[in-house]
Amino acid sequence: MVCDYFFPQPGGVESHMYQLSTKLIDRGHKVIIITHAYDERTGIRYLTNGLKVYHVPFLVLYRASTFPTVFSFFPMFRNIVIREEIEIVHGHASLSSLCHEAILHARTMGLRTVFTDHSLFGFADAGSILTNKLLKFTLSDVDHVVCVSHTCKENTVLRASLDPLMVSVIPNAVVAENFRPINHPSYPLETLDKPMTQRALGPHDTITIVVISRLFYNKGTDLLVAAIPRILAAHPHVKFIIAGSGPKAIDLEQMLERNVLQDRVAMLGPIRHEEVRDVMVRGHIYLHPSLTEAFGTVLVEAASCGLYVVCTQVGGIPEVLPAHMTVFAKPEEDDLVAATGRAITKLRKNQVRTEDFHDQVKKMYSWTDVAARTERVYDGISGVLSDAEFYGYDAADAASWSATRGRAGVQSFALIDRLKRYYGCGIWAGKLFCLCAVIDYILFLLLELWAPRDQIDIARNWPKKIIQEQPAKERMSRRDG
Structure with missing residues (x-):
């Protein structure tokens, strides 16, 4: 999970990430969170249920969002991903710089990606225009998108020019x-x-x-x-x-x-x-x-x-x-x-x-249900579920779907295929996005040479509690005692 917004700052996105992560851990997955440092909260912190949080020391620009650097986050992100043996990168929030950069770097590294949109934006003001163009860049090469409401889905599909089948609606929940x-x-x-x-x-x-x-x-x-x-x-x-x-x-x-x-x-x-x-x-x-x-x-x-x-x-x-x-x-x-x-x-x-x-x-509302539905998204983009089962199209549409989208919603991790998708994002913006992707790929190759994977230590997983069922007589004796 990657986002600028997380605890100790209160808010809906922060709570969503924490509750979803803990429930996914309960379902047997390994989850880490990457966010920026908050005041004195830097480095690595462990939260309840063994949830590990990386607080990276980046400059906060406005409303808890870090200054967008595009490439400077890549070395640290790559190190974390390799250390933790991450397979899926899940970014949150349209205005989170860390989220957009992480999805770009993850695709360069050959990782599956998911994006969750928590907000609504317009189409006319300067801020929304820039945000929508950035979102179109990020989501043109993402595996799947999750929105927290049907209205949010309509808004995101229009802003990023997405196929509606690539967007799922999974609402927030509450610990009642x-x-x-x-x-x-x-x-x-x-x-x-x-x-x-x-x-x-x-x-x-x-x-x-x-x-x-x-x-x-x-x-x-x-x-x-x-x-x-x-x-x-x-x-x-x-x-x-x-x-x-x-x-x-x-x-x-x-x-x-x-x-x-x-x-x-x-x-x-x-x-x-x-x-x-x-x-x-x-x-x-x-x-x-x-x-x-x-x-x-x-x-x-x-x-x-x-x-x-x-x-x-x-x-x-x-x-x-x-x-x-x-x-x-x-x-x-x-x-x-x-x-x-x-x-x-x-x-x-x-x-x-x-x-x-x-x-x-x-x-x-139940976070357990939200986690199960999110897990299904992960299974869909990872190939555990077939395209027909995950996206819900008929067998007659399978040929046209595979020709346009390919396995798991995107064609491949090949750089040429990614450039084709980025190029269609605009006359000038498309060329700029292609340039970013090429530089990111070159940086990735340099990092592979400068810091080989076999020299990066693999982090130990948080030990899980094994609760053994006590015999009935022992339980009764303890209760009576």
Whole structure:
């Protein structure tokens, strides 16, 4: 797994990589993660379940993304891949420089590659145009692509000019046991106050609205700044809890000072992922004003904690939760205020059974299922599954499919075949991409001569626990003792 975004930074991509990796390890695979250094967290770290993380010391440019160098990452990446005997490189996130560089180098080394897209991008602004061109370069020579929602799949197929058969939809999930409501049977001795959504709320009972998000423009922080004063003015017995950090935090603080709302809005600042549940259970409603979202894992976490979700109807958000758990709003100030008001009214009239949300979410989302579906992608690109079985085409289409795509979705690792795919990425960009591929291949040959594979030590695998079943009499004696 390769991505710029990983723990200790909180976020959906970070959680996705960690949970998916641990579940793949449980299924018998060896998984390592490559990311950049975070503050003092450098070198090699071991996480739960023997998950090894390589924190490479690269310069961070913007929003935890490293400075793109294209080639300088190759020697270190090659050394790691050979040391760990890696067979598949799985990159995450369109804006991750390490991800794109790793996929390029992996294809040069003859490794299978997978890319997971977690975001939605437009087609008109300068940033999106550059990102889409880079994505087209990377995905023109990738084995398979995974998207976290059907909306995300449509967006990625259009941005990178992909065959839809080359893209699978595997959503995010949640560890439901870590996001249980206070009043859940598994918490019989909980000391905190129980949320009042489990009974009919009176007109003077306080309703708490929770917001946990990175405070950036695309997360709808400007909408939040405009909507909070109007929501609090219309509903005197409502309070807000806001957790998160970002450049828009100053706008929220200025809004609170202008409207003198410090006693009704608590700003917690950045919180760790393991603290999210403790913040969520203090509320009744979760407000998510995002302007663009491919999936929104935090919505699943909020519903699992027994919160009624108010969210904007953008991107892949409508696919995440069933209608009875959510109130949708347009990404506009007036509609967001109105939708929040409807949610408050429903809770006061006891029209929503939020106490049932946790068990329903637990049945809908599972990281074990996500890992099994991802494993099937690995089997498909590795040749364990036949093309017809993996891609789902009819026998009549086999000849045309093999002629255009070849085994496992790409033609071959041969440099000439890769150059043909890169050349079709644009009049000028195609030539530039071919030049990058040629330089990368020359660098690979030089590294093979300068640092031969047989001189690179192979890393020892993390020892697995072997749990032996105890005899029934021994178990009974220990229990009785």
